Amino acid sequence: MSDTRRKLVDAGVKLMRARGYNATTVDLICADAGVTKGGFFHYFKSKEDIAHAAATHFFDEKTENYEAAAFRKLADPLDRVFGRLDFVKETMGGTHHVTKGCLIGVLAQELAFTNPEIRDMCNNFFTRMARDFTHELTEAKAAHAPDAKFDPKGIAQMYLAIVQGSLMLAKIAGNNDVLQENIEMFRDQLKIVFGLADKAADKSNN
Amino acid sequence: MSDTRRKLVDAGVKLMRARGYNATTVDLICADAGVTKGGFFHYFKSKEDIAHAAATHFFDEKTENYEAAAFRKLADPLDRVFGRLDFVKETMGGTHHVTKGCLIGVLAQELAFTNPEIRDMCNNFFTRMARDFTHELTEAKAAHAPDAKFDPKGIAQMYLAIVQGSLMLAKIAGNNDVLQENIEMFRDQLKIVFGLADKAADKSNN
């Protein structure tokens, strides 16, 4: 694919992630990418067009990273479930690296009521994220807790909400502690749900 | 206080909640409030000024609603903890009423990296929300599970993230199911943490 197009998409991801959709102007994207307006509109028919491309690229890249991650190759599906949590903790930023947030989340918050196309795209991405985790939870349940009554889909939705909510709070607070702590709490919850915790109340940190 | 000013604040809350900060123009607020530009700039020195006023009004109103809610009068702090969850489920929309989202969350997502003043204000509001719930959890712990090792502050942060994340997902999905389900899952988690669940794995819904 064209190098210019990629530069524009990268700039779009970077800027919209930090500034949202409306505050990211076409000129700003052009400047950041080192491309002129003519170049921009050669590849994208509108600003909304590059938002789609940027979100899709962002999602695809994250998906590829997940597919390629070490935890994906673990034999036991439950190890993959917990491995995912470690992976998120690492990639979404160690304690000293503040998260840049999730582009899908930013677009979703800003455009949910004003741009149906982008809203639907975000909903689609979120649905796919949840579905992916649901599959893994379902396998893990079949292998380790077939009689448990929890709903893998519900857990996956919960996980998505926790990550998205924590990313926002981390962004606002200026550090990743909330994200790290909440993932650990979710891990404890998962352990309980899978019957891996001896004493429930002893598992929370601090 | 001036009726005109209140109309402007109400319009600001309504519009920014739905459209975010940047897509809400001063003219739009004026039109919605039935006030002219001169009137607007008589009461607010800038657009950012009304965003502060709108967010503050939104937060104060929510806070008052919480203070006045029936669950606040329950004698047992643990009843108040669970009562809060019921209250949120009711007020944030029954199944057929789609949430309009949280103004603080919208402003936070959009302006976290571009407007330090508004970011700090949002962080302040979130901190106060978490602190309020932390107090109640601390009391409940002292009364019902003094030996449990869970951290009330961590639980409160988790709750905040779940609510904010779920509100976003509900907005995007166009219905409140995620919010309702996630609050129920959080309730189950709380029960376990407080030692109220007989069998951990049986408590998740569905």
Place this chain on the structure above:
DNA sequence: GGCAACATACCAACTAGTCTGTATGTTGAA
């Protein structure tokens, strides 16, 4: 020479904020 891949100049609409004007109080001294 023809077409893709840009570059440059430009435009109409919009946007936050200003400016001048005016109607309606309020106040305080004669």
Place this chain on the structure above:
DNA sequence: TTCAACATACAGACTAGTTGGTATGTTGCC
């Protein structure tokens, strides 16, 4: 009581700058 002096609460035209998008080049490769 009255009236000048001043304050408050708007109204609405205006401006300087911005924005998404277009129209028209130019350039280099097949």
